[in-house]
Amino acid sequence: MPHKRKNRGRSKGQKGRGDLVQCSGCGELVPRDKAKKVTRRISVVDPALAKELRQKGAYISSRIETFYYCISCAIFRGLVKIRAREERKIKTPLR
Numbered sequence: 001m002p003h004k005r006k007n008r009g010r011s012k013g014q015k016g017r018g019d020l021v022q023c024s025g026c027g028e029l030v031p032r033d034k035a036k037k038v039t040r041r042i043s044v045v046d047p048a049l050a051k052e053l054r055q056k057g058a059y060i061s062s063r064i065e066t067f068y069y070c071i072s073c074a075i076f077r078g079l080v081k082i083r084a085r086e087e088r089k090i091k092t093p094l095r
């Protein structure tokens with residue numbers, strides 16, 4: 001059977017059914033190996049103020065949050081882009 005993508009849009013391989021994660025954008029349940037995972041550092045203080053405080057020598061803590069996005073939300077947010085037929089087969093890391 002011809003495939004649109006080399007990995008059929010997932011990173012499942014030969015393993016069977018995996019667990020589902022909820023999309024952070026729309027709440028849809030997507031397979032964990034299909035969803036796009038993004039980790040971001042989130043600061044409580046806003047960036048302009050944080051920069052000023054850091055210059056004064058203050059320590060500002062931040063937490064790391066993990067987001068999972070379904071494919072349509074990932075495209076909407078520009079995490080992944082629609083690529084040409086041959087380009088699709090190349091594996092690229094998510095920024």
Ligand SMILES: [Zn+2]
Pocket residue numbers: 023024025026027028069070071072073074
């Ligand atoms: Zn979504």
